[in-house]
Amino acid sequence: xxxxxxxxxxxxxxxxxxxxxxxxxxxxxxxxxxxxxxxxxxxxxxxxxxxxxxxxxxxxxxxxxxxxxxxxxxxxxxxxxxxxxxxxxxxxxxxxxxxxxxxxxxxxxxxxxxxxxxxxxxxxxxxxxxxxxxxxxxxxxxxxxxxxxxxxxxxxxxxxxxxxxxxxxxxxxxxxxxxxxxxxxxxxxxxxxxxxxxxxxxxxxxxxxxxxxxxxxxxxxxxxxxxxxxxxxxxxxxxxxxxxxxxxxxxxxxxxxxxxxxxxxxxxxxxxxxxxxxxxxxxxxxxxxxxxxxxxxxxxxxxxxxxxxxxxxxxxxxxxxxxxxxxxxxxxxxxxxxxxxxxxxxxxxxxxxxxxxxxxxxxxxxxxxxxxxxxxxxxxxxxxxxxxxxxxx
Numbered sequence: 001x002x003x004x005x006x007x008x009x010x011x012x013x014x015x016x017x018x019x020x021x022x023x024x025x026x027x028x029x030x031x032x033x034x035x036x037x038x039x040x041x042x043x044x045x046x047x048x049x050x051x052x053x054x055x056x057x058x059x060x061x062x063x064x065x066x067x068x069x070x071x072x073x074x075x076x077x078x079x080x081x082x083x084x085x086x087x088x089x090x091x092x093x094x095x096x097x098x099x100x101x102x103x104x105x106x107x108x109x110x111x112x113x114x115x116x117x118x119x120x121x122x123x124x125x126x127x128x129x130x131x132x133x134x135x136x137x138x139x140x141x142x143x144x145x146x147x148x149x150x151x152x153x154x155x156x157x158x159x160x161x162x163x164x165x166x167x168x169x170x171x172x173x174x175x176x177x178x179x180x181x182x183x184x185x186x187x188x189x190x191x192x193x194x195x196x197x198x199x200x201x202x203x204x205x206x207x208x209x210x211x212x213x214x215x216x217x218x219x220x221x222x223x224x225x226x227x228x229x230x231x232x233x234x235x236x237x238x239x240x241x242x243x244x245x246x247x248x249x250x251x252x253x254x255x256x257x258x259x260x261x262x263x264x265x266x267x268x269x270x271x272x273x274x275x276x277x278x279x280x281x282x283x284x285x286x287x288x289x290x291x292x293x294x295x296x297x298x299x300x301x302x303x304x305x306x307x308x309x310x311x312x313x314x315x316x317x318x319x320x321x322x323x324x325x326x327x328x329x330x331x332x333x334x335x336x337x338x339x340x341x342x343x344x345x346x347x348x349x350x351x352x353x354x355x356x357x358x359x360x361x362x363x364x365x366x367x368x369x370x371x372x373x374x375x376x377x378x379x380x381x382x383x384x385x386x387x388x389x390x391x392x393x
Contacts, residue, residue: 075236081182082194084238086132088167091186092116092139092153092230094124104185104231105129105153106240108270110163112137112155115270116230117245117261118144119209121151129155132192143273147212147281147392148265148363149245151230152273167232170239172218172262175199183222183244183258185231197222197258203356206246206259212281212392215359216262218242224258233260240266268364281392282366285316286323290354291343295332299339301377305353306345309376310338321387324378345382346375362389 076084088107092114093100103120107113114129121127127139137155144151155164176199183195197220204217220233224244233242242260249255272279286309293304312318312325326338344352348365352358366372368391376383 076238077236078182078194078196081234081236081238082184085167085184085232085234086192088165089132089184089192089232090114091130091189091191092120093128093130094121095126095128096124102186102189102227103229104227104244106232107164107166108152109166112157112162112164113142113270113274114139114153114155115243115266116151116153117243118146118149118151119245120230121153122146122209127153129153130191143277143279145269145273145279146210147208148214148261148269148279149206149208150243150261150266150269150273152270167234167240168238169263169267170235170237170241172202172216172241172264175202175218175235175241177201180236181220181222181241182234182236183220183224183228183231184234185224185228185244187223187225187227189227193228195223200257202262203354203360204259205356205359213355213359214245214261214265215356215363216265217245218260218262220258220260221256222258223254225254226252239263242266264364280368282362282368282370283317283390283392284358284362284387285313285318285390286325287311288344288355288358289337291337295330295337295339298330298332299343300380301343303343303345303377306343306377307352307355307358308337308339308343309341312341317387317390321374321385323374323376323385323387342376342378344374344376348373349375368392 090105090107092103092105094103103116105114105116108115121141121144127141128136129139130136137157139153139155142152142154179199181197181199185193187193200219200221202218204219205213205215206217208214218233224247228244231244232240233244235241241263243266244258245261246259247254248257269279288307288309291306291308296303296306309323310326312323323342325341327340330337330339344358346352347358347361350361366389368389371386371388374385374387376385
């Protein structure tokens with residue numbers, strides 16, 4: 001073999017070796033790329049599953065919960081609230097056979113119905129309504145309810161097309177203890193006077209002129225004096241949350257505690273007064289008393305609070321349903337209780353811890369003829385008793 005042939009063969013072997021080595025490198029790189037692709041595919045699949053799960057969770061949430069709409073509530077200062085409502089707050093003069101009295105009220109609807117206290121108009125012969133801008137009208141008594149101390153007048157204008165500016169009723173159940181409120185009225189005939197304060201407490205009871213208890217009373221510390229009766233209690237959005245109705249005072253003048261009928265009671269009673277002139281209250285026919293943990297422990301009850309039924313009106317709705325009153329006296333912490341009767345802890349599933357709870361529920365949610373389910377504690381048992389409500393005598 002010639003030297004040339006040997007050289008060519010050597011070069012060929014070298015080239016083949018180089019190509020073989022490059023092929024091996026390419027195969028390794030391809031293997032590495034395939035591994036990376038496999039890893040990426042695995043990650044993509046994992047992400048796809050996560051996305052599907054997220055979409056399923058979002059769909060579940062959307063289907064199980066209603067859409068929540070953000071509500072922006074405007075809060076005003078005292079001056080702004082007064083400017084918004086001043087044209088709708090009125091002075092009411094009631095004429096009697098001998099003399100007159102002054103109270104307050106507010107426009108309820110564009111037709112000129114005015115809401116005030118029953119004790120502002122009770123026994124009156126003539127009624128006159130005065131606005132802060134100097135307008136004055138005669139009014140007629142449309143209806144009244146002594147048991148919630150509410151009444152409605154209708155302004156007489158002689159102009160059927162005249163519309164008045166009503167105030168908006170708020171939801172008194174959303175009031176918070178310590179929340180700022182505004183009172184506008186006519187104390188001592190000082191027209192359009194404004195006082196401010198806070199909600200001192202809710203759920204007070206106040207006796208009406210007939211002796212029945214008015215539930216859901218709001219306690220306030222804003223100055224309330226003779227002439228304020230019937231005037232609006234407003235929140236800082238300019239909504240009526242109550243009606244000034246009484247004060248706690250040994251002197252007859254304001255001593256730091258005022259009472260207001262809640263707007264939720266107004267919302268329930270006033271439409272009936274406008275339509276029918278009166279309101280028929282549901283009637284259970286019991287007298288009762290709130291008990292505390294000490295009394296509950298003495299009676300062996302498994303609750304800390306409840307409404308102890310001390311007596312039942314004979315042949316009343318509760319009596320006919322089998323509700324039991326007390327049979328003996330028990331003194332706890334220096335206070336005497338008539339015990340041995342049922343303890344009411346709920347009405348239609350709503351918890352009851354006091355007479356105010358029960359009466360508020362009945363005024364706001366029931367009518368005569370309705371059947372309610374009372375949950376009671378009796379002899380160590382919890383019972384549900386259906387009671388057909390009557391009409392308050």
